Amino acid sequence: MRFARLGPAGDEIPVAIDTDGEVLDLRSITSDVSGPFLAADPVGTVRRARAAGDLSVLPGADELRRGAPVARPGKVVCIGLNYRDHAAETGADIPTEPIVFMKDPSTVIGPDDEVLVPRGSTKTDWEIELAVVIGSTARYCGSAEEAATHIAGYAIANDVSEREFQLERGGQWDKGKSCETFNPLGPWLVTPSALQDDGLDPTGLGLRLSVNGEVRQDGTTADMVFGPAEIVRYLSQFMVLHPGDVISTGTPAGVALAGHAPYLRPGDVVELVADGLGSQRQTIGAA
Structure with missing residues:
Protein backbone atom coordinates (compact mmCIF):
# COMPACT_ATOMS: atom_id res chain seq x y z
CA MET A 1 0.00 0.00 0.00
CA ARG A 2 1.10 3.56 -0.72
CA PHE A 3 0.09 6.63 1.26
CA ALA A 4 0.05 10.17 -0.06
CA ARG A 5 -1.32 13.65 0.61
CA LEU A 6 -2.97 15.52 -2.24
CA GLY A 7 -4.13 19.10 -2.58
CA PRO A 8 -3.01 22.66 -1.82
CA ALA A 9 -0.15 23.20 0.61
CA GLY A 10 -1.52 23.25 4.14
CA ASP A 11 -4.80 21.66 3.09
CA GLU A 12 -3.75 18.26 1.76
CA ILE A 13 -6.12 15.29 1.69
CA PRO A 14 -4.77 12.01 3.13
CA VAL A 15 -5.12 9.15 0.66
CA ALA A 16 -4.13 5.52 0.20
CA ILE A 17 -3.36 3.90 -3.13
CA ASP A 18 -4.01 0.17 -3.02
CA THR A 19 -2.72 -2.49 -5.37
CA ASP A 20 -5.64 -1.87 -7.74
CA GLY A 21 -4.51 1.75 -8.21
CA GLU A 22 -7.61 3.34 -6.73
CA VAL A 23 -6.96 6.53 -4.74
CA LEU A 24 -8.96 6.25 -1.53
CA ASP A 25 -9.95 9.32 0.48
CA LEU A 26 -8.94 8.66 4.10
CA ARG A 27 -10.64 11.63 5.75
CA SER A 28 -13.29 9.39 7.26
CA ILE A 29 -10.63 7.59 9.33
CA THR A 30 -7.82 10.14 9.84
CA SER A 31 -7.20 13.85 9.58
CA ASP A 32 -3.77 13.31 8.01
CA VAL A 33 -0.95 10.90 7.26
CA SER A 34 0.88 11.81 10.45
CA GLY A 35 2.66 10.14 13.34
CA PRO A 36 -0.45 8.98 15.23
CA PHE A 37 -1.95 7.46 12.08
CA LEU A 38 1.28 5.66 11.18
CA ALA A 39 1.54 4.27 14.72
CA ALA A 40 -1.92 2.70 14.61
CA ASP A 41 -1.63 -0.06 11.97
CA PRO A 42 -2.40 2.17 8.96
CA VAL A 43 -2.57 -0.66 6.40
CA GLY A 44 -4.93 -2.72 8.54
CA THR A 45 -7.03 0.33 9.36
CA VAL A 46 -7.47 1.18 5.68
CA ARG A 47 -8.31 -2.37 4.69
CA ARG A 48 -10.89 -2.74 7.43
CA ALA A 49 -12.49 0.58 6.55
CA ARG A 50 -12.58 -0.32 2.89
CA ALA A 51 -14.16 -3.70 3.59
CA ALA A 52 -16.80 -1.94 5.70
CA GLY A 53 -17.57 0.47 2.86
CA ASP A 54 -16.34 3.49 4.80
CA LEU A 55 -13.91 4.74 2.16
CA SER A 56 -14.63 6.36 -1.19
CA VAL A 57 -12.49 7.01 -4.24
CA LEU A 58 -11.17 10.57 -4.36
CA PRO A 59 -12.45 12.20 -7.58
CA GLY A 60 -9.93 14.12 -9.70
CA ALA A 61 -6.95 12.82 -7.73
CA ASP A 62 -4.67 12.95 -10.78
CA GLU A 63 -5.23 16.70 -11.08
CA LEU A 64 -4.27 17.58 -7.51
CA ARG A 65 -0.92 18.83 -6.27
CA ARG A 66 1.18 16.13 -4.64
CA GLY A 67 2.21 17.05 -1.11
CA ALA A 68 4.83 15.42 1.08
CA PRO A 69 3.44 11.98 2.02
CA VAL A 70 3.89 12.48 5.76
CA ALA A 71 2.69 15.55 7.63
CA ARG A 72 4.73 17.55 10.09
CA PRO A 73 7.66 15.21 10.84
CA GLY A 74 8.94 15.83 14.34
CA LYS A 75 12.50 15.63 13.09
Whole structure:
Protein backbone atom coordinates (compact mmCIF):
# COMPACT_ATOMS: atom_id res chain seq x y z
CA MET A 1 0.00 0.00 0.00
CA ARG A 2 1.10 3.56 -0.72
CA PHE A 3 0.09 6.63 1.26
CA ALA A 4 0.05 10.17 -0.06
CA ARG A 5 -1.32 13.65 0.61
CA LEU A 6 -2.97 15.52 -2.24
CA GLY A 7 -4.13 19.10 -2.58
CA PRO A 8 -3.01 22.66 -1.82
CA ALA A 9 -0.15 23.20 0.61
CA GLY A 10 -1.52 23.25 4.14
CA ASP A 11 -4.80 21.66 3.09
CA GLU A 12 -3.75 18.26 1.76
CA ILE A 13 -6.12 15.29 1.69
CA PRO A 14 -4.77 12.01 3.13
CA VAL A 15 -5.12 9.15 0.66
CA ALA A 16 -4.13 5.52 0.20
CA ILE A 17 -3.36 3.90 -3.13
CA ASP A 18 -4.01 0.17 -3.02
CA THR A 19 -2.72 -2.49 -5.37
CA ASP A 20 -5.64 -1.87 -7.74
CA GLY A 21 -4.51 1.75 -8.21
CA GLU A 22 -7.61 3.34 -6.73
CA VAL A 23 -6.96 6.53 -4.74
CA LEU A 24 -8.96 6.25 -1.53
CA ASP A 25 -9.95 9.32 0.48
CA LEU A 26 -8.94 8.66 4.10
CA ARG A 27 -10.64 11.63 5.75
CA SER A 28 -13.29 9.39 7.26
CA ILE A 29 -10.63 7.59 9.33
CA THR A 30 -7.82 10.14 9.84
CA SER A 31 -7.20 13.85 9.58
CA ASP A 32 -3.77 13.31 8.01
CA VAL A 33 -0.95 10.90 7.26
CA SER A 34 0.88 11.81 10.45
CA GLY A 35 2.66 10.14 13.34
CA PRO A 36 -0.45 8.98 15.23
CA PHE A 37 -1.95 7.46 12.08
CA LEU A 38 1.28 5.66 11.18
CA ALA A 39 1.54 4.27 14.72
CA ALA A 40 -1.92 2.70 14.61
CA ASP A 41 -1.63 -0.06 11.97
CA PRO A 42 -2.40 2.17 8.96
CA VAL A 43 -2.57 -0.66 6.40
CA GLY A 44 -4.93 -2.72 8.54
CA THR A 45 -7.03 0.33 9.36
CA VAL A 46 -7.47 1.18 5.68
CA ARG A 47 -8.31 -2.37 4.69
CA ARG A 48 -10.89 -2.74 7.43
CA ALA A 49 -12.49 0.58 6.55
CA ARG A 50 -12.58 -0.32 2.89
CA ALA A 51 -14.16 -3.70 3.59
CA ALA A 52 -16.80 -1.94 5.70
CA GLY A 53 -17.57 0.47 2.86
CA ASP A 54 -16.34 3.49 4.80
CA LEU A 55 -13.91 4.74 2.16
CA SER A 56 -14.63 6.36 -1.19
CA VAL A 57 -12.49 7.01 -4.24
CA LEU A 58 -11.17 10.57 -4.36
CA PRO A 59 -12.45 12.20 -7.58
CA GLY A 60 -9.93 14.12 -9.70
CA ALA A 61 -6.95 12.82 -7.73
CA ASP A 62 -4.67 12.95 -10.78
CA GLU A 63 -5.23 16.70 -11.08
CA LEU A 64 -4.27 17.58 -7.51
CA ARG A 65 -0.92 18.83 -6.27
CA ARG A 66 1.18 16.13 -4.64
CA GLY A 67 2.21 17.05 -1.11
CA ALA A 68 4.83 15.42 1.08
CA PRO A 69 3.44 11.98 2.02
CA VAL A 70 3.89 12.48 5.76
CA ALA A 71 2.69 15.55 7.63
CA ARG A 72 4.73 17.55 10.09
CA PRO A 73 7.66 15.21 10.84
CA GLY A 74 8.94 15.83 14.34
CA LYS A 75 12.50 15.63 13.09
CA VAL A 76 14.48 14.95 9.95
CA VAL A 77 17.69 13.05 10.62
CA CYS A 78 20.27 12.71 7.84
CA ILE A 79 23.21 10.41 7.23
CA GLY A 80 26.30 11.76 5.44
CA LEU A 81 28.77 9.98 3.16
CA ASN A 82 26.76 6.75 3.27
CA TYR A 83 27.55 5.64 -0.30
CA ARG A 84 30.97 4.33 -1.15
CA ASP A 85 31.04 6.03 -4.55
CA HIS A 86 29.93 9.38 -3.09
CA ALA A 87 32.62 9.24 -0.38
CA ALA A 88 35.18 8.50 -3.09
CA GLU A 89 34.12 11.39 -5.34
CA THR A 90 34.42 13.85 -2.44
CA GLY A 91 37.79 12.47 -1.30
CA ALA A 92 36.44 11.33 2.07
CA ASP A 93 37.20 8.13 3.92
CA ILE A 94 34.48 5.49 4.22
CA PRO A 95 32.83 6.15 7.60
CA THR A 96 33.22 3.54 10.32
CA GLU A 97 30.02 4.78 11.98
CA PRO A 98 27.12 6.71 10.44
CA ILE A 99 27.73 10.47 10.15
CA VAL A 100 24.62 12.09 11.61
CA PHE A 101 23.23 15.59 11.20
CA MET A 102 19.80 17.16 11.49
CA LYS A 103 17.69 19.07 8.98
CA ASP A 104 14.99 21.56 9.91
CA PRO A 105 11.65 19.70 9.50
CA SER A 106 10.09 22.85 8.02
CA THR A 107 12.23 22.27 4.90
CA VAL A 108 9.88 19.41 3.89
CA ILE A 109 7.80 20.29 0.81
CA GLY A 110 5.94 18.38 -1.88
CA PRO A 111 7.86 16.40 -4.50
CA ASP A 112 7.04 18.85 -7.31
CA ASP A 113 7.12 22.11 -5.36
CA GLU A 114 9.53 24.90 -6.28
CA VAL A 115 12.98 24.75 -4.67
CA LEU A 116 14.45 28.16 -3.83
CA VAL A 117 18.12 29.04 -4.17
CA PRO A 118 18.92 30.97 -0.97
CA ARG A 119 20.01 34.59 -1.00
CA GLY A 120 23.78 34.79 -1.40
CA SER A 121 24.05 31.19 -2.60
CA THR A 122 26.47 30.12 -5.32
CA LYS A 123 26.65 26.40 -4.51
CA THR A 124 23.13 24.95 -4.23
CA ASP A 125 23.40 21.21 -4.88
CA TRP A 126 21.12 18.19 -5.31
CA GLU A 127 21.12 14.80 -3.53
CA ILE A 128 18.65 12.04 -4.31
CA GLU A 129 18.15 9.87 -1.22
CA LEU A 130 16.12 6.99 0.12
CA ALA A 131 14.05 8.33 3.02
CA VAL A 132 12.87 6.10 5.86
CA VAL A 133 9.69 7.05 7.74
CA ILE A 134 9.30 5.79 11.29
CA GLY A 135 6.03 4.05 12.17
CA SER A 136 6.46 3.22 15.87
CA THR A 137 8.61 4.56 18.66
CA ALA A 138 12.16 3.17 18.50
CA ARG A 139 14.63 3.37 21.36
CA TYR A 140 17.72 1.24 21.98
CA CYS A 141 16.95 -1.31 19.26
CA GLY A 142 19.00 -4.45 19.86
CA SER A 143 19.39 -5.47 16.22
CA ALA A 144 18.74 -4.34 12.66
CA GLU A 145 15.93 -6.91 12.51
CA GLU A 146 14.22 -5.28 15.49
CA ALA A 147 14.81 -1.82 14.02
CA ALA A 148 13.12 -2.84 10.76
CA THR A 149 9.85 -3.43 12.63
CA HIS A 150 9.72 0.30 13.40
CA ILE A 151 9.80 1.36 9.74
CA ALA A 152 6.45 2.53 8.32
CA GLY A 153 7.78 2.88 4.80
CA TYR A 154 10.08 4.52 2.31
CA ALA A 155 10.03 7.58 0.06
CA ILE A 156 12.25 9.66 -2.21
CA ALA A 157 13.94 12.68 -0.66
CA ASN A 158 15.97 15.40 -2.36
CA ASP A 159 18.43 16.51 0.31
CA VAL A 160 19.08 19.90 -1.31
CA SER A 161 22.30 21.37 0.10
CA GLU A 162 24.13 24.71 -0.09
CA ARG A 163 27.77 23.64 -0.04
CA GLU A 164 29.35 26.97 0.87
CA PHE A 165 26.99 27.35 3.82
CA GLN A 166 27.60 23.69 4.75
CA LEU A 167 31.38 23.47 4.45
CA GLU A 168 32.88 26.97 4.34
CA ARG A 169 30.86 28.91 6.89
CA GLY A 170 32.00 27.53 10.24
CA GLY A 171 31.79 23.81 9.64
CA GLN A 172 28.14 23.40 10.68
CA TRP A 173 26.42 21.18 8.12
CA ASP A 174 22.94 22.17 9.30
CA LYS A 175 23.36 25.68 7.86
CA GLY A 176 23.73 24.28 4.37
CA LYS A 177 20.92 21.77 4.79
CA SER A 178 18.11 23.72 6.46
CA CYS A 179 17.33 26.48 3.97
CA GLU A 180 13.72 27.03 2.95
CA THR A 181 12.32 24.33 0.58
CA PHE A 182 15.44 22.15 0.87
CA ASN A 183 13.63 18.81 1.37
CA PRO A 184 11.22 17.73 -1.38
CA LEU A 185 9.70 14.45 -0.17
CA GLY A 186 7.49 11.89 -1.86
CA PRO A 187 5.32 11.45 -3.84
CA TRP A 188 4.40 8.36 -1.84
CA LEU A 189 5.13 6.63 1.42
CA VAL A 190 5.54 3.03 0.25
CA THR A 191 5.14 0.37 2.92
CA PRO A 192 7.76 -2.37 3.26
CA SER A 193 5.18 -4.99 2.27
CA ALA A 194 4.29 -3.05 -0.89
CA LEU A 195 7.95 -2.93 -1.92
CA GLN A 196 8.24 -6.65 -1.27
CA ASP A 197 5.10 -7.35 -3.30
CA ASP A 198 6.79 -5.57 -6.23
CA GLY A 199 9.83 -7.81 -5.83
CA LEU A 200 11.94 -4.93 -4.50
CA ASP A 201 14.17 -4.52 -1.47
CA PRO A 202 15.22 -1.20 0.10
CA THR A 203 18.85 -2.32 -0.06
CA GLY A 204 18.77 -2.71 -3.85
CA LEU A 205 16.80 0.22 -5.31
CA GLY A 206 17.99 2.22 -8.29
CA LEU A 207 18.18 5.99 -7.72
CA ARG A 208 18.43 8.40 -10.65
CA LEU A 209 18.53 12.22 -10.81
CA SER A 210 18.82 14.53 -13.81
CA VAL A 211 19.22 18.29 -14.19
CA ASN A 212 17.76 19.86 -17.33
CA GLY A 213 17.49 16.40 -18.87
CA GLU A 214 21.13 15.43 -18.21
CA VAL A 215 21.68 12.48 -15.85
CA ARG A 216 23.76 13.49 -12.83
CA GLN A 217 23.20 10.58 -10.43
CA ASP A 218 22.59 6.95 -11.37
CA GLY A 219 23.20 4.77 -8.35
CA THR A 220 21.78 2.03 -6.19
CA THR A 221 21.09 1.65 -2.49
CA ALA A 222 23.20 -1.53 -2.71
CA ASP A 223 26.20 0.83 -2.50
CA MET A 224 25.20 2.03 0.97
CA VAL A 225 27.76 1.66 3.74
CA PHE A 226 24.98 1.30 6.35
CA GLY A 227 21.59 -0.09 5.31
CA PRO A 228 18.25 1.47 6.33
CA ALA A 229 17.50 -0.91 9.21
CA GLU A 230 21.02 -0.59 10.61
CA ILE A 231 20.70 3.21 10.47
CA VAL A 232 17.48 3.03 12.49
CA ARG A 233 19.16 0.71 15.00
CA TYR A 234 22.17 3.01 15.30
CA LEU A 235 20.16 6.22 15.70
CA SER A 236 17.96 4.61 18.35
CA GLN A 237 21.02 4.37 20.60
CA PHE A 238 21.34 8.17 20.66
CA MET A 239 17.81 9.53 20.24
CA VAL A 240 14.22 8.35 20.47
CA LEU A 241 12.68 7.97 17.02
CA HIS A 242 8.98 8.79 16.95
CA PRO A 243 6.23 7.90 14.45
CA GLY A 244 6.39 10.28 11.51
CA ASP A 245 10.09 11.08 11.91
CA VAL A 246 12.02 11.01 8.63
CA ILE A 247 15.54 9.69 8.09
CA SER A 248 17.43 10.54 4.88
CA THR A 249 19.98 7.81 4.32
CA GLY A 250 22.61 9.43 2.09
CA THR A 251 23.21 9.95 -1.62
CA PRO A 252 25.14 8.17 -4.39
CA ALA A 253 27.86 9.78 -6.53
CA GLY A 254 27.10 12.54 -9.00
CA VAL A 255 26.59 15.70 -6.96
CA ALA A 256 27.80 19.11 -8.12
CA LEU A 257 30.21 19.23 -5.16
CA ALA A 258 32.36 16.67 -7.00
CA GLY A 259 33.15 19.31 -9.61
CA HIS A 260 31.79 17.59 -12.72
CA ALA A 261 28.64 19.70 -13.16
CA PRO A 262 27.51 23.26 -12.35
CA TYR A 263 25.49 24.06 -9.25
CA LEU A 264 21.78 24.80 -9.50
CA ARG A 265 20.50 28.13 -10.81
CA PRO A 266 16.97 29.57 -11.06
CA GLY A 267 15.19 28.06 -14.06
CA ASP A 268 16.87 24.66 -13.78
CA VAL A 269 14.63 21.57 -13.68
CA VAL A 270 15.56 18.65 -11.43
CA GLU A 271 13.93 15.23 -11.92
CA LEU A 272 14.30 12.26 -9.58
CA VAL A 273 13.11 8.66 -9.83
CA ALA A 274 13.61 5.63 -7.58
CA ASP A 275 12.60 2.04 -8.20
CA GLY A 276 9.18 1.41 -6.68
CA LEU A 277 8.98 4.85 -5.06
CA GLY A 278 7.80 7.08 -7.91
CA SER A 279 9.27 10.33 -9.20
CA GLN A 280 9.76 14.00 -8.41
CA ARG A 281 10.17 17.11 -10.58
CA GLN A 282 11.22 20.49 -9.25
CA THR A 283 11.80 23.82 -10.95
CA ILE A 284 14.46 25.92 -9.26
CA GLY A 285 13.54 29.46 -8.23
CA ALA A 286 15.14 32.21 -6.17
CA ALA A 287 14.45 33.12 -2.57
